[in-house]
Amino acid sequence: MSDIIQLLPDHVANQIAAGEVVQRPASVVKELLENSIDAGALEIKLILKEAGKTLVQVIDDGKGMSVTDARLSFERHATSKIRSAEDLFKLNTKGFRGEALASIAAIAHVELKTKQENDELGTCIVIEGSEVKSQNVVVTPKGTSVSVKNLFFNIPARRNFLKSNTVELRHVTDEFHRVALAHPNIAFSMFHNGGEQFSLPATNYRQRVVNIFGTKTNEKLVPVEEATEVLTVSGFVGKPEFSKKTKSEQFFFVNNRFVKSPYLNHAINAAFEGLLKDGYHPTYFLNLTVDPQTIDINIHPTKTEIKFDDEHTLYAILRSSVKHSLGQFNIAPVLDFDS
Ligand code: ADP
Ligand code: MG
Numbered sequence: 001m002s003d004i005i006q007l008l009p010d011h012v013a014n015q016i017a018a019g020e021v022v023q024r025p026a027s028v029v030k031e032l033l034e035n036s037i038d039a040g041a042l043e044i045k046l047i048l049k050e051a052g053k054t055l056v057q058v059i060d061d062g063k064g065m066s067v068t069d070a071r072l073s074f075e076r077h078a079t080s081k082i083r084s085a086e087d088l089f090k091l092n093t094k095g096f097r098g099e100a101l102a103s104i105a106a107i108a109h110v111e112l113k114t115k116q117e118n119d120e121l122g123t124c125i126v127i128e129g130s131e132v133k134s135q136n137v138v139v140t141p142k143g144t145s146v147s148v149k150n151l152f153f154n155i156p157a158r159r160n161f162l163k164s165n166t167v168e169l170r171h172v173t174d175e176f177h178r179v180a181l182a183h184p185n186i187a188f189s190m191f192h193n194g195g196e197q198f199s200l201p202a203t204n205y206r207q208r209v210v211n212i213f214g215t216k217t218n219e220k221l222v223p224v225e226e227a228t229e230v231l232t233v234s235g236f237v238g239k240p241e242f243s244k245k246t247k248s249e250q251f252f253f254v255n256n257r258f259v260k261s262p263y264l265n266h267a268i269n270a271a272f273e274g275l276l277k278d279g280y281h282p283t284y285f286l287n288l289t290v291d292p293q294t295i296d297i298n299i300h301p302t303k304t305e306i307k308f309d310d311e312h313t314l315y316a317i318l319r320s321s322v323k324h325s326l327g328q329f330n331i332a333p334v335l336d337f338d339s
Helices: 010-021 025-038 067-072 085-090 100-106 156-161 165-182 205-213 215-220 262-271 311-328
Strands: 043-049 055-060 109-115 122-128 131-138 143-149 187-192 195-200 221-227 232-238 250-254 257-259 284-289
Touching: 010 100, 025 043, 025 055, 025 100, 025 143, 025 165, 043 165, 067 122, 067 131, 100 109, 165 187, 165 195, 165 205, 165 250, 165 257, 195 205, 205 215, 205 232, 205 284, 215 221, 221 284, 221 311, 232 311, 250 262, 262 284, 262 311, 284 311
Parallel strands: 043 187, 250 284
Antiparallel strands: 043 055, 055 143, 109 122, 109 143, 122 131, 187 195, 221 232, 232 284, 250 257
């Protein structure tokens, strides 16, 4: 009998994990923006080249990292956000898995510059395919800048699988919108191939929706507000006459995190029953706040799926609060919009 099992080297384990965390440039955008938010940034800038295939850079004015932390941040399961398994049930950060930077660094060329407020100088780390190339002292502003170049440089199959720049940029823009909508109090900007795509000042939620989706959106919005013991709902639904053939303006945020939930989406559809023409979908921008102990977001590495303890109650509250709002705004059933 001979033993054949071996532990994989770190860079191989990181590359495998990266397969789950990073599907495309938009995944990198999401992880970096979320890290900047967790760092308490008030202003976040996203810079892209070729839809993020050759460059995704995120610059923030957050709290930065010490020299040692900057190096540790690229280790797998290295996180400042949880200390124990119990912390998973009282999360108030986007991150907690300590996987993103390690994964990204396994499959791209990464340069991180960071400085904490009271430090004179910052640190700059260059890391390529999990291999640290250099770490130097640099002059850099307070906060963190992460540049991710040549995504999937060492996994040609993944690189070839990427779609056209138009399609990849759409994914990036979707991700940018989701994060920006969840945090109207933070200023965001986005640049692509040198041109400014979005410049979103810090504002309130209604204005953030309008700044992203256009001034005409303002008149479409019906406020939804509900506070119960298990769930607080706030945000907007679009008036029925502004429903769309696509689902591109449907947003649920749970505790400030964009989530996909076909079940809760159904609750909104139910509230709109009789108000929409066939083939049209309601638009909504809804923030749900629940006790973090009643949800599990650790279902998938990208964290866009959530498990709720009591889905049925949330469904009922959501449906009735949206129905109530639509009713208050005197929106009576209209079966035929053309007449
Ligand atoms: P996670 O976010 O799950 O903790 P990451 O791999 O995304 O894991 O980041 C690892 C750690 O690096 C974070 O816990 C945080 O301490 C630090 N970090 C990452 N990005 C930033 C940033 N923009 N500003 C300050 N610290 C950061
Ligand atoms: Mg993170």
